[in-house]
Amino acid sequence: MDKNLTMDKLVNLCKSRGFVFQGSEIYGGFANTWDFGPVGVELKNNIKKAWWKRFVQEDPQTFGVDAAILMNPRVWEASGHVQSFSDPQLDCKSCKYRFRADNLIEEKFKDVDVEVMTTEEMQNFIEEHKVKCPHCGNFNWTPVRQFKLMFETSRGTVEGEKDVVYLRPETCQGEYVNFLNVQRTMRAKVPFAIAQIGKSFRNEITPGNFLFRTVEFEQMELQKFCHPKDSMDFYNDYKKRAMDFVCDLGLEKENLRFHDHEKLAHYAKAACDIQYNFPIGWQELNGIHHRGDWDLSRHSEFSGKNMEYLDPFTNEKFLPNVIEYSIGADRLTLAIMSEAYEEEKLENGETRVVMHFKPFLAPFKVAVLPLQKNLSEKAKEVYAVLSKEFMCDYDEAGSIGKRYRRQDEIGTPFCVTIDFDTLEDDTVTVRDRDTMAQERLKIDTIVSYFEKKIKF
């Protein structure tokens, strides 16, 4: 990661090069929402593909699903979200800004343990210590209220007959409710895992820091169902696999660390994050949680379906434990972009911005660039061959130097330049993004040349 990188620089690059735009931008935006553009969607898709390949395709004990976002509301009673998924919030009556009461206290009083405080205790604390509004400096608060984090919508077409349903705040419930289906149809033996990539929604007011925290976000996660006696081994195994994965995607070891949770949910046996050193500092990148048998026991209770597993070898009947491994696709995309960014000083005194993505993650693998416009017919032939194999960009506008810089900024690992010699001998110039070295290759060899360099 470049030490000159700030979040503002990254946001500007994303906006100007088509990675990420502000959500609903022409209407002045919409807080904590972002739209991936033509370049960003390729990067994010490649990250998701790499995750799926590593954890589903290459693991015979893991099965994928794609569950519905809208679930039977009973699911959220069983999970505990209906009762307790909320933040304590209060509004400043002077400037109308809204804050989380726990954050307000934590920021001023570092050694106060807000997690054990009730709503009332937070309210009293803020009054006793005259905690002022960080925005306008006044002391003029509404009472502290619990603000629900699940987005509600309703189902039903006849007025007055609507039922409340929720946009899911986490994807993992889609795996728990399909535990029996997957086990039966795939003839799966415990231990096995169910994996999913999908969107979740949380009605949070906390400032987002670009893609770091958004009200809708995509999760890549799996739930490993195992015997309680093996559960700590799988927990440690996924800690290692999770760390290996983000390193293999190009994140530097020195920017990654484990953070073990000291305070655990009442049902949890162990929990940790992997943190990444974002431009905003060390923050959670992904989580590995030992959830005990909480999830399956709750769904057994609320659905009335017995979710115990009968081991065919030992005849033992037990409720599997769950090890959860979860990583945010948007947050990981932000980490990958932060790591890849470099402002490189060149020998001629100029500076170029380069995104050093691993080739398999790069939005475009190859850019096809005719040296001059009257070479575009030949260039389009080459593009037609390459685009059957890879995502390619095509650009014939402006000087070749400017076109190289643009490809550097979106992280394209290879540029193929078509010149007048190409018409004579069917060779092209291939330029490497990182070294800027150029070599001359026969057109009929370039597909296999790129394939070798791009593989994950």
Ligand SMILES: [Zn+2]
């Ligand atoms: Zn205020």
